Amino acid sequence: MALKAQYTAYHDTVKSADGSYPNENTCAAPPEIPFGTKIKVSGTGTYVDGRVYTVTDRGSAVQKTGDRYIFDLWMPSERECRKFGRRNGKAAVVKGSSPVKGTKSSQKASVCDIVSVAAKEIGYRETGNNMTKYGAWYGTNGAAWCHMFVSWCAAKAGIPSSVVPKTASTSEGMAWFKSRGIFKYKGKYTPKRGDLVYFKTGRSHVGIVEKVTGSTLHTIEGNTSDRVARRTYPLSEKTITGYGVPKYTGINACSSSTGTSGTGSGNQDTESELKYLKKVLKRHYNGNISKTIDTEVKETTKLPEGKAVVKISNGNIKFTLPVLDGMKVTWERNGTPGKLVFEAPYEKKFKVVEGNTVILKVDGVNFFKGYVFSREMSKNGIMSYTVYDQLRYLKNKDTLVYKEKTATEVIEIIAKRFKLECGIIADTGYRTSAIEDNTTLFDIIQNALSNTLIMTGKVYVLYDNSGKLCLSDIAGMKVNSCVVDMETGENFKYGTSIDDGVYNKVKLIYENKETGRYDMYVTENTINIDMWGVLQYVENIDTPDLGKLKSKALLLLYNKKQKNLSVSGVVGNCKVRAGSLVPVILNLKDMKISNYMMVERVTHIFKNRQHSMNLVLSGGGFDA
Numbered sequence: 001m002a003l004k005a006q007y008t009a010y011h012d013t014v015k016s017a018d019g020s021y022p023n024e025n026t027c028a029a030p031p032e033i034p035f036g037t038k039i040k041v042s043g044t045g046t047y048v049d050g051r052v053y054t055v056t057d058r059g060s061a062v063q064k065t066g067d068r069y070i071f072d073l074w075m076p077s078e079r080e081c082r083k084f085g086r087r088n089g090k091a092a093v094v095k096g097s098s099p100v101k102g103t104k105s106s107q108k109a110s111v112c113d114i115v116s117v118a119a120k121e122i123g124y125r126e127t128g129n130n131m132t133k134y135g136a137w138y139g140t141n142g143a144a145w146c147h148m149f150v151s152w153c154a155a156k157a158g159i160p161s162s163v164v165p166k167t168a169s170t171s172e173g174m175a176w177f178k179s180r181g182i183f184k185y186k187g188k189y190t191p192k193r194g195d196l197v198y199f200k201t202g203r204s205h206v207g208i209v210e211k212v213t214g215s216t217l218h219t220i221e222g223n224t225s226d227r228v229a230r231r232t233y234p235l236s237e238k239t240i241t242g243y244g245v246p247k248y249t250g251i252n253a254c255s256s257s258t259g260t261s262g263t264g265s266g267n268q269d270t271e272s273e274l275k276y277l278k279k280v281l282k283r284h285y286n287g288n289i290s291k292t293i294d295t296e297v298k299e300t301t302k303l304p305e306g307k308a309v310v311k312i313s314n315g316n317i318k319f320t321l322p323v324l325d326g327m328k329v330t331w332e333r334n335g336t337p338g339k340l341v342f343e344a345p346y347e348k349k350f351k352v353v354e355g356n357t358v359i360l361k362v363d364g365v366n367f368f369k370g371y372v373f374s375r376e377m378s379k380n381g382i383m384s385y386t387v388y389d390q391l392r393y394l395k396n397k398d399t400l401v402y403k404e405k406t407a408t409e410v411i412e413i414i415a416k417r418f419k420l421e422c423g424i425i426a427d428t429g430y431r432t433s434a435i436e437d438n439t440t441l442f443d444i445i446q447n448a449l450s451n452t453l454i455m456t457g458k459v460y461v462l463y464d465n466s467g468k469l470c471l472s473d474i475a476g477m478k479v480n481s482c483v484v485d486m487e488t489g490e491n492f493k494y495g496t497s498i499d500d501g502v503y504n505k506v507k508l509i510y511e512n513k514e515t516g517r518y519d520m521y522v523t524e525n526t527i528n529i530d531m532w533g534v535l536q537y538v539e540n541i542d543t544p545d546l547g548k549l550k551s552k553a554l555l556l557l558y559n560k561k562q563k564n565l566s567v568s569g570v571v572g573n574c575k576v577r578a579g580s581l582v583p584v585i586l587n588l589k590d591m592k593i594s595n596y597m598m599v600e601r602v603t604h605i606f607k608n609r610q611h612s613m614n615l616v617l618s619g620g621g622f623d624a
Contacts, residue, residue, distance in 0.1 A: 004068040005091040007044055008061070009081040011074065016057035021120060028057035028072035030064045039071065043089030048073060052094060077404055077431050113513070114164070114194055117153045118208050118220040118228070123401070123435055125227040134222060140168055147173050147206050149222025150196060163246045164196070170206045174198045177244035185242040186235070191217065192518075193511060193540055196244035203239050207231065211540035214503075229437040307364070308606040310342065312350075313357040321350055324382070329360065329368050329604040331463065331578040335442045337391035338464055340368050346383045358387045359466075362574055362611065367604075369467035389464035390420050394441040403433040407448035407460065408471065414441050415469055423468025428452045428460060461579030474598065478581045482573040484597075484615065485585040490569025494588060496561040503537035503558040504528040506551045510544045521547035523555045565597075565617045572611025576602055584617065595619060 016022050018035040029037070037055045041048045053073060062072050071091060075081050126132045126145070135141035137155075138148040147170050154164035165176040173196070177183035184191075191197060191209045197219055199205040207221035210230070217233045217240075224231060233240065310321045327342040340360060344350065352372060360368040370387040377383050396418065402410060407428040415422050418441070430452045436444045449460050459474045482488075505524040512519045521541075529535075537558060541547060567586075576582060580599045586592070601616035 003039075003091045003093065005039075005041075005043075005089050006065070006068050006070045007041065007048070007084075007087050007089055008070065008072050009075045009084040010059070010072050011076065011078050011081050018056045019120075020056050020116075022057065022074040024074060024076060025051070025053055026056045026074050027053040028059045028062045028074075029055040030062055030069055031058060032064060033069065038094035039091040040094055041071075041073070041089060041091065044087040046084060046087065048084075049089075076433075079431070114150075114153050114157045114159060115208060115210050115220065117157045118149075119210070121149070121153070121222075121228045122220065122230060123228065123437075126223070130223070132222075138166075138168055143168060144204075144223060146170065146221060146223040149228065150206055150208060153208065159246070159248070163248060164244075170198060170200065170204045173206060174200060174241070174244065182245045182247065183242055184245055186237075186240045189243060189245075190235075190538065191243045192245075193509070194246065194248060196246070198241050198244065199239045200241040201239050205239075209243070213539045214537055225438050227437065229435075307362065307609065308367075308611075309361045310344075311359045311361065312352055313359075314351060314353065319350060321352065325607045327360075327606045330601070332601045333461060333578040333599070335440075335446060337394070338368065338370065338389035340370055340387040340389075341384065342387075343382050343384045346377065346381050352383070352385060358385075362606075365574065366466040367574055369464075390467065390469065391442075391462070391464050393418050393420060394445070397438055397440050398436075398444070399438060400436045400444055401434075404431045405433070405448075406431055407445065407452050410448045411445055411462070411469070411471060414445065420469050421467055423465050423470040425469070425471045426460060426473055428456070428458070428471075430456050463577055463579060472579070474579055474581060477579055478596065479573060479575045480583060482570070482576050482580075482582045483585065484567055484570055484582055484617075486587070488571045489567040489586075490612075492565065492567045492586060492588065494563060494565040496563050498532050498535065498561055500562070501558065502532075502560070502562060503535045503555070504532060505534055505536045506554045506558070507536060507538045508541050508547050508551050508554075509538070510541050510547055512544070519544060519547065521551045523551040525555060525559045528559055565593075566615065567617065568614045570613040570615055572604060572613050574604075574611075576604075576613060576615075578602055582615075582617075 010028070012022060016026065016028075020026070027039070029039070033039075033055050035055055038052050039055070040052050041050065043049065053071070057072070057074075059072055062070050064070070068088075069091060073084075075084065124132075128142075130142050130145055132141065132145050132148075134148040134152040135143060135145050137152050138145075140148070145168070148168045150173070151161075151164065151166045151168075154161075155166070165173055167173050167176070174183065177196075191212060193209060193211055195209040197207050197209055197217065199207075205221070205224075207219035207224075210218045210220050212218065212235070215235050217235050217237070219231045219233070220228065221231055222228050308323075308327060310323050310327075312319055312321050321344050324343045324345075328340070330339045330341075340358065344352075352375065354372050354374070356372045358368075358370050358372060359366060368387075368389065370389040371392070372385055373388050373392065374386045375383055394414070398414075398417070400410070400413070402413070405413070407430075408425050411425055412422065414420070428449070432448065432451045434444075434447065436447065439447075445462060449462070453459055460471055461474055461477065462469070462471050464470070506522065508521040510519045510521070537554060539554075541550065565588075567584075576599060578599055578601060580602075581596045582599060584593050584595060584597045597617040597619040599615055600618050603614045605612050605614065
């Protein structure tokens with residue numbers, strides 16, 4: 001059924017009229033069209049053509065004008081709304097739902113949708129000591145409320161207490177499932193969406209399973225750091241005892257597919273979803289890294305002197321410290337501060353203590369700035385020091401809620417809050433929103449950068465440049481003066497593994513609320529299964545449109561041995577840091593490399609007035 005349509009766009013983060021939260025697959029429609037109706041957009045000439053939206057909202061300007069229906073499409077930013085403007089087109093009503101004049105909207109909650117109910121509560125906090133709406137509902141306000149939250153979510157989803165127990169006690173809840181033979185112990189069962197996870201080994205807690213990705217469990221929990229929040233754990237988490245497995249009516253019956261086929265709604269993959277997968281593939285293969293070396297590459301014409309000087313600031317006292325040979329500076333690309341380690345004979349006049357500022361100059365230029373975090377005395381009177389740059393403070397945890405911020409702005413907010421000095425922070429452009437609860441600052445920033453990568457295809461590197469926090473696009477981090485070959489490097493080592501991050505079977509799971517069942521999308525490589533055994537990747541997906549394509553894409557990503565390459569004794573170059581792109585020309589006996597590769601880890605070594613580097617490289621078919 002096709003309707004004449006006019007499309008507008010809006011951006012809002014409050015609940016829609018049907019009680020749900022808006023997202024990129026929802027829209028507002030005139031009251032003649034019931035909530036839950038799915039419409040497929042066409043004729044606008046934009047990226048939304050082919051996308052399917054679900055009607056969840058109303059609006060004063062959203063009405064029927066003549067024979068044309070106005071649909072207001074939700075978009076993730078005001079900027080995108082302005083760019084989209086107002087466009088005429090057509091709306092095809094997806095089979096299974098149709099507009100009926102005069103039909104009033106329905107706001108009935110879906111049975112067995114406990115996870116969706118819990119997700120809407122994320123961010124809710126207790127007032128006072130354990131005072132919550134969940135405790136008030138249960139009748140024991142002021143008591144520990146993690147299981148009351150679970151019971152409340154079940155009730156709101158229309159799930160009877162014969163399926164999920166109504167209790168405030170984690171012990172009683174776990175015993176309830178055990179008495180019915182539907183409790184599964186950790187290690188013997190892979191949890192599913194809607195299961196309850198019980199933490200009864202060393203602590204008393206419960207949460208709702210949202211999904212499992214690989215070997216990681218994702219939950220939504222109440223009474224976790226005084227609020228409702230998402231949490232992640234390895235499936236081997238020592239405090240997990242096991243899982244309550246509610247018998248939701250019809251929800252555990254699954255349809256499956258094998259090989260490269262899949263089942264689902266049959267909707268066309270949207271342009272944005274295809275772009276997403278292509279960018280993921282591009283990211284994995286380091287397509288922007290493994291480029292053929294261009295003519296700009298030049299051999300190093302002058303070896304560095306490698307003269308390293310360490311200057312210490314102890315309050316108002318400043319001095320140059322006579323350090324021993326073997327000083328090292330190490331930088332890694334993700335989630336690790338820069339580290340300087342050195343040794344010096346202990347002398348009272350050269351007193352160095354925790355918190356002192358350390359500046360390392362190489363050949364007269366500032367190379368590293370950090371702060372003493374630890375020191376250790378040996379029997380021979382030699383003191384060893386460990387110094388970190390200011391990225392060390394990103395290991396702090398904090399809660400940050402932001403709307404429509406770029407990764408650049410997120411970094412600036414954190415830098416201001418924790419008094420970190422900033423240098424050049426690249427403008428990442430893409431805006432996103434998030435609730436980061438009790439999360440390390442490293443992870444908060446990395447999550448924003450990961451979202452940027454998915455949407456823009458650009459990889460950014462965060463680093464400390466001699467005391468200044470910087471963010472750069474790796475495209476601008478080529479170091480053509482550092483050629484890694486058999487002459488400039490003393491030794492190389494590479495290896496292969498299937499032990500971690502390698503999968504030859506991908507299973508994607510979609511909760512089909514229309515049928516009350518789970519749809520499975522399974523793609524596997526039987527040749528590698530025969531060689532390696534089954535190495536399975538499992539993930540829940542939110543739309544069936546992606547099922548078949550994404551399962552194929554993920555198999556392409558993960559169904560191959562991981563390779564790692566390290567080169568030692570490379571001629572030192574002060575421009576090389578984690579994230580740099582360096583030209584590599586190597587003959588590894590059974591393969592040859594002639595590509596730019598990314599530096600995942602670099603250790604600069606200063607010894608015998610010589611400056612050398614040990615590198616761990618990725619790209620060109622190699623993983624870090």
